[in-house]
Amino acid sequence: MAGYSGITAGYLILGDRPCLVETGTATSAPVVRDALASLGVGPGDLATIVVTHIHLDHAGGVGDLAGFYPEAEIVVHEKGARHLADPSRLMASARMVWGDKLDVLFGEMSPTEAARIRALGDTGSVDLGNGRTLSSHYSPGHAKHHVGLIDSGTGDLYVGDAAGVYLPQTGDLRPATPPPDFDLRTALDSIALFEALGPQRLLFSHYGPVDDVQETLERSAEELRVWVDLTRQAHSAGMDLDHAVAMVRERTRERYAALQADDATAEQFELLSGAPSNVAGIIHWLDRVQP
Numbered sequence: 001m002a003g004y005s006g007i008t009a010g011y012l013i014l015g016d017r018p019c020l021v022e023t024g025t026a027t028s029a030p031v032v033r034d035a036l037a038s039l040g041v042g043p044g045d046l047a048t049i050v051v052t053h054i055h056l057d058h059a060g061g062v063g064d065l066a067g068f069y070p071e072a073e074i075v076v077h078e079k080g081a082r083h084l085a086d087p088s089r090l091m092a093s094a095r096m097v098w099g100d101k102l103d104v105l106f107g108e109m110s111p112t113e114a115a116r117i118r119a120l121g122d123t124g125s126v127d128l129g130n131g132r133t134l135s136s137h138y139s140p141g142h143a144k145h146h147v148g149l150i151d152s153g154t155g156d157l158y159v160g161d162a163a164g165v166y167l168p169q170t171g172d173l174r175p176a177t178p179p180p181d182f183d184l185r186t187a188l189d190s191i192a193l194f195e196a197l198g199p200q201r202l203l204f205s206h207y208g209p210v211d212d213v214q215e216t217l218e219r220s221a222e223e224l225r226v227w228v229d230l231t232r233q234a235h236s237a238g239m240d241l242d243h244a245v246a247m248v249r250e251r252t253r254e255r256y257a258a259l260q261a262d263d264a265t266a267e268q269f270e271l272l273s274g275a276p277s278n279v280a281g282i283i284h285w286l287d288r289v290q291p
């Protein structure tokens with residue numbers, strides 16, 4: 001993504017019915033295709049492409065990859081399905097948020113033929129072949145079109161962004177609370193749901209696998225509470241967004257080894273779970289629930 005490696009993960013589940021979880025950005029689509037080819041998955045082989053949610057760092061490449069893999073069914077939560085078929089509104093709102101940076105960061109999502117899209121409800125299932133399934137569980141909070149997916153064969157849980165952003169270099173975990181959908185209550189409920197599923201491993205979209213499930217999910221919930229508490233304080237004190245961001249950034253700095261590390265690692269963290277986006281999302285939620 002945007003020339004960085006190790007930022008957005010896509011996971012290939014091999015088996016009778018190969019399944020790709022997350023596509024990454026549109027600009028990453030050729031990279032994903034080459035990676036799949038190197039693993040022996042050709043144009044006719046991929047059975048399913050599923051995305052945890054439709055944000056452009058997770059689903060931006062769906063349209064391009066649907067073109068590369070004509071047999072693949074595209075699976076997404078029902079609240080996101082129409083945006084994959086017609087990304088114009090999604091792209092327009094992303095353009096408003098990111099401006100010219102959009103082209104470098106994400107590229108343009110291509111539309112996917114509506115007939116190839118299967119929409120998931122509160123729960124759903126992807127057939128991985130040989131009796132193995134990937135079960136989806138609606139998990140809003142980060143985004144209203146978010147699902148987690150658990151593999152019956154391995155107990156791997158694909159958490160998308162619902163448990164925050166994990167940085168493997170440092171073991172840091174930070175919440176992902178962007179506007180306009182962030183909601184603390186549903187975000188905490190989704191983390192509790194993930195715990196209840198009893199996964200063996202968490203597979204973060206940003207970035208990589210984590211074995212220590214219980215401790216990590218507890219950390220996810222704690223991070224949310226810390227950021228919400230601090231943002232609430234800043235907001236009640238009447239600070240504008242810039243001042244609130246500066247205050248929350250300062251007061252959380254010592255929590256993250258990444259911000260003590262080299263500039264590149266700190267930059268990576270900011271790109272994926274930037275303080276401005278997190279604080280703006282929390283304020284947006286505060287204004288909605290406590291006007």
Ligand SMILES: [Zn+2]
Pocket residue numbers: 055057058161205206
């Ligand atoms: Zn993301």
